[in-house]
Amino acid sequence: MRVLALREFAYWMLRYRRNWRATxxxxxxxxxxxxxxMGAGLGRLVDRNTAPDTLHGVAFLAFFAPGLLAAATMQTAVIEASRPVFLAVRPGGSYRNATAGPLGxxxxxxxxxxxxxxRIATSALCFVLVLLCFPALRTTALLWLTPAALLTGMAFxxxxxxxxATLESGQPISTVFRFVIMPMYMFSGVFFPAEQIPAALRYxxxxxxxxxxxxxxRGQRPLLHAAYLGALTVAGVLVARRTYRRRLFA
Known part of the structure; x- marks a missing residue:
């Protein structure tokens, strides 16, 4: 990363100073x-009426908390990478102003x-600190959650x-959020194991x-999942380099 990129980072941090307390x-x-x-309340009912091996062999709270962290991280990533990028890349946006100077x-x-x-890492860290309020979740696995959540967020x-960066209208963002992000939130194993989904949709x-x-x-086959998310992140960066160059030099 070139030193000039830190100027762009400083710009976004300056903007963040206005609302960091709210976030x-x-x-x-x-x-x-x-x-x-959901965890401590509904979880007690689920634990009483669910076979021990249904939720990876753990209580509902221990199953639900890491999934909720991943979903919250996805939401943070989507919020930060959607409308701010759309506004920045448009004529008069901050990207245009930056590339009018020395930044590429x-x-x-x-x-x-x-x-x-x-932003993703700090949000994940706040979440992990909340997990410390629940004695059943105070395990060494908490050390793994922040980097795992960061990789998940960057994959989005x-x-x-x-x-x-390629859009001319903001409408597709709303469509993707409504028909892709929200169904993914509900049916990607956050609230219940994906194995309970019908086979036609499970894959x-x-x-x-x-x-x-x-x-x-959740610590399940970490190398496999980390490789998938890492590959998606790298692919996103490579494609973004092309789309940013085309849009900002157009």
């Missing part, structure tokens, strides 16, 4: 309320991705930024990055 509160309160309601498209991409990675952020779920992210956060 930190959301990053703490949302998982806390979800875990209390690769610099603005690298700087913005670095900022997205920081990089490809999404590459795609959003579609196995191809989604969120399923790989939930399994990675």
């Amino acid at each position: 930190v509160v959301v990053s703490v309160l949302n998982p806390l309320l979800f875990l209390l309601a 498209p690769g610099d603005v991409l690298a700087g913005h991705l670095l900022y997205m990675a920081l 952020a990089a490809p999404l930024a590459a795609w959003v 579609v779920v196995y191809c989604t990055p969120l399923w790989h992210g939930t399994e990675l956060c």
Whole structure:
């Protein structure tokens, strides 16, 4: 990464100074309320009526918490890589202003991705700190969750930024969120094992990055899932370099 990319990163950090308190509160309160309601509340009912080996052999709270972290990370990545990129790449946007000076498209991409990675990592860390409030979740596995969530988030952020940079209208973003992101949130193993989904749809779920992210956060076959998410991240960065260059030099 060129030093000039740090200027783009500094720009996004300067913007973030205006609302960092609100995002930190959301990053703490949302998982806390979800875990209390779904994990500690509904979880007791699920544990009483579910076979021990159904949820990877753990209690519902221990099954649900890593999946919720992966889903929350996906949402953070989608928020940071969708509308901000769309506005920045348009005429008069911050990308255009930056590339009018010494920064190139690769610099603005690298700087913005670095900022997205920081946002994803800090949100994941806040989530992990919330998990410490639940004695049943205080295990060494917590050390793995932040890097696993970061990789999950970047597997969404990089490809999404590459795609959003090509858009002329913001409508496709809403469509993707409604018909891709939300169904993925519901059916990618966050709330129940993907093995309970009908076989015809199960293999579609196995191809989604969120399923790989939930399994990675749960420590299931980490090398396989990390390789998948890492490959998706690298592919997203490579495609983004092309789409940014074409859009910003157009």
